[in-house]
Amino acid sequence: MRMTKVIIFDLDNTLYNEKxxxxxxxxxxxxxxxxxxxxxxxTVYSSLLESFVINGRGNNFNYMCSKLNINNxxxxxxxxxYREHCPEIILREDIELFLLELSREYNLCxxxxxxxxxxxxxxxxxxxxxxxxxxFYSQQDGLDFAKPHPKYFMQVLQFYKIEASEALMIGDDxxxxxxxxxxxxxxxxxxxxxxxxxxxxxxxxxxxxNIQ
Ligand SMILES: [Mg+2]
Numbered sequence: 001m002r003m004t005k006v007i008i009f010d011l012d013n014t015l016y017n018e019k020x021x022x023x024x025x026x027x028x029x030x031x032x033x034x035x036x037x038x039x040x041x042x043t044v045y046s047s048l049l050e051s052f053v054i055n056g057r058g059n060n061f062n063y064m065c066s067k068l069n070i071n072n073x074x075x076x077x078x079x080x081x082y083r084e085h086c087p088e089i090i091l092r093e094d095i096e097l098f099l100l101e102l103s104r105e106y107n108l109c110x111x112x113x114x115x116x117x118x119x120x121x122x123x124x125x126x127x128x129x130x131x132x133x134x135x136f137y138s139q140q141d142g143l144d145f146a147k148p149h150p151k152y153f154m155q156v157l158q159f160y161k162i163e164a165s166e167a168l169m170i171g172d173d174x175x176x177x178x179x180x181x182x183x184x185x186x187x188x189x190x191x192x193x194x195x196x197x198x199x200x201x202x203x204x205x206x207x208x209x210n211i212q
Contacts, residue, residue: 003210004187006160009100010171011112011119015099016126017194020089023049027087029061029078033070043068044082081180083118087125096102098200099131106207109156110135113146113176134159135192147173148180157184168210170195170203 012018030045044064051063061079065072087114091099102108110132112119121139123129138145138152157164164186171177172191180187189206191199 001211002105002207003166004106004168004207005162006107006109006156006168007167007207008109008111008153008156008167010169010173010177011110011122011128012066012114013172013193014170014177014191014195015095015128016089016091016122021087021122022052024088025082025085026052026060027088029081032078032081037070037074039068039070083115086120087118087122089122089125091126091128092194094197094200095195096131098195103131103133107160108132109160111138111147111152111156112136113138116140125156147171147176148183150180150183153180153184153186168203168206 009015012021021109026045029048030041033039033044047064047067048060051060055063061075062072064070065075079107097107103190108131110128112123112135114122114137116137116139119139128135134156136152136156138147138149140161147153153164153169157167160167164181164184167186169177169186169188170191171181171183171188172193174190175202178188178190187210189203189207197205
């Protein structure tokens, strides 16, 4: 008998590359500043990208504002524009097929950290409701219960009325996803960044072997 009943996926950097989201958000911010402040779109966009290449995510708006001499009081507005923008992201075709294939035999659940609105908009852009029968947003009540906190892992188990051993957690984050699963003795699989062919094969192998 098949042991695994529910496959729980993380979203960012597991099903798609989060860099794509960041880039899409920077474009929305550059467009906003071009419209509202008559700034040059390309200048704003390239300084945001430059900041991302140098420092990664975080403080990108500060960097851009100080470089372009913009009063940084506008930053909170830019954060809203970023978080509320409709993301231009798509699922890689092979990942789409992989999810489709899995969804025929298993219940698929999405368990994602991140603020509610942006996560919901990502889910919509990636059309994830086609493959996932449940979606849990672990930061919908704030940061306290974000993965690796067990609260939402437990909610998934309760929803499906399964034991932790009957789930498989798939995610990229060694703390949020992997430690979260380990705490509950839930089987897990760590991906490096955006599922690759080798990882997909290993997951299929695990599901195949995990039979009693
Ligand atoms: Mg992730």
